[in-house]
Amino acid sequence: MKKLIYNKIDKATISELKRVVFTGKIVVVYTEREAEKAVDYLLSQPILGLDTETRPAFEKGKHYKCSLLQVATDNCCFLFRLNELGMCPAVRRLLSDKTVTKVGLAWNNDLLSLRQLGAFDTGTFIDLQDIVKEIGIEDQSLVKIYANLFNERISKNDRLSNWERDVLKDSQKVYAAIDA
Numbered sequence: 001m002k003k004l005i006y007n008k009i010d011k012a013t014i015s016e017l018k019r020v021v022f023t024g025k026i027v028v029v030y031t032e033r034e035a036e037k038a039v040d041y042l043l044s045q046p047i048l049g050l051d052t053e054t055r056p057a058f059e060k061g062k063h064y065k066c067s068l069l070q071v072a073t074d075n076c077c078f079l080f081r082l083n084e085l086g087m088c089p090a091v092r093r094l095l096s097d098k099t100v101t102k103v104g105l106a107w108n109n110d111l112l113s114l115r116q117l118g119a120f121d122t123g124t125f126i127d128l129q130d131i132v133k134e135i136g137i138e139d140q141s142l143v144k145i146y147a148n149l150f151n152e153r154i155s156k157n158d159r160l161s162n163w164e165r166d167v168l169k170d171s172q173k174v175y176a177a178i179d180a
Contacts, residue, residue, distance in 0.1 A: 007136050028078075068082060069091065
């Protein structure tokens, strides 16, 4: 059976789709030791999904640094608390790695925010926006791309939540894992 892919998908269609759920394991990484173990595991995988989150600023002129790096395999997502870890050696090693392909969306924006935490060489990255253009999909948002390809809806309810909370809410963790 062939899958029909649209060059554009509308919000009304998306709202009718079943909401995606993350069924894998979610691991929150707070310490450099945990980061080393997580990166060792992640760099043994064939491909990784990456995303970042930053605490939103609701005041004009106020900006926050990148708070969270999400890195997912097909069945596990590691949430690196960058507001605690900073650009530690393990995270730098992950981002600089050229052996494992990392996939993200609008990845150049994420790279800019990550570089505010510290310098690193850029590893092997693929931006989904480039790939979907090649197959004729005009939509550039993750919600629309995912709905088009997988017939499921990603909820963005926690997108503007406080990513620097001492303890992330379960809904934030699930949102972050799905996003990656």
